[in-house]
Amino acid sequence: MDYKYDHILIRYGELSLKGKNRNTFIKQLHENIKKATKGFPTLEIERQHDRMYIYLHDEDANQVKDVIAKVFGISSFSFAIKTNSDMDEIIQACMQTLPLQEKKTFKVAARRSDKNFPIISDQINRMVATSILKNSEWKVDVHNPDVKIVIEVHADATYIMTDKYPGAGGYPVGVGGKAMVLLSGGIDSPVASYLMMKRGVRIECIHYASPPYTSENAKEKVMELARLVSGYQGDLLVHIVPFTNLQLAIYQNADESYAITLMRRMMMRIAAGLAQNRKALAICTGESVGQVASQTLESMVAINEVTNLPMIRPVVCMDKIEIIDLAKKIGTYETSILPYEDCCTIFTPKNPVTKPRVDKCKQYEARFDYEALVQECIENVQSIWVHPQKEEGDLF
């Protein structure tokens, strides 16, 4: 496909449902697209009420397409050619752009959003089709054409398109506040991150590392996952929590069967502290009911008990197969299945409690000064920016 497209036309999705907020959303989407495409210096974005147009100039349409496909708030987009709203120019643009030397079937679908344009849609269709039929071996097929030529006539310009690509859907990241996502090296939490961002919520990630029990490789893997996930919001701050001392203290003071539950409670306390520092309004995890012994409703009760912040679990009711499919689709699966340990797999007890009791958690926690250790974790966090295109960023 080497049509000489000079524009990408962007259609808004669920945005149109949100009446009053529409302007905020469009503004945010515009900003997000600007940010996502800043690696393409000659590109220009024009924002209109119901569409956005990207003028490609010297940029490669397919490279821009890959970036645009990840921006939430876009329902679909198309490569387009822009002409003046003049019938001769419209026909000429079609003739120059369509691959008329190949044998194809086609259909023309014109729409006048400018009702002052003197020619009605049907007539535009007929004029363009006649010209194509005269100058090529193309044949009309209104039901199942190889090429559907969409012509949108506006007052100031006309756009001609032949393809329509699905957008990422959802809402523009940033319109829904901010959440802290607990990002492990597994399959589920990158998917949870994706789903959270898709609702328009900007995320920062927290990873608990327990060196020397967890390796530098494990951390690098998480940073790579964060980088992959950052493609959906532009950039991403990752907080690496030095978790070893707290984890060791848990093992010294509690029954092994409660270790995972207590560890999760500590994770949430640290996450709540970081959320407060970073003005985030929720904590998000990749937990799924029933998936492993520690992910039961009883366990969630015990975990939620340490903070009032909303605990969002986007994959809570998904099957592992569904989560894996989504991980593959968003491009994190291959990295997730690399074999490095995270802090949970290293201390996995033989018989984790499936129905932990809050009073027992409190009993164990009373045996040591966990608050000081939690505080130490929050204070010694290492915060690193990651960007979709760049290597690991600067220290924050």
Ligand code: ATP
């Ligand atoms: P995942 O595939 O996301 O690792 P999992 O099925 O392995 O999930 P668990 O290991 O029980 O499940 O973890 C449940 C959730 O707790 C994770 O999805 C993640 O949100 C959080 N979590 C677990 N370990 C860590 C860690 N080391 N750092 C940050 N978050 C973690």
Ligand code: MG
């Ligand atoms: Mg895990």
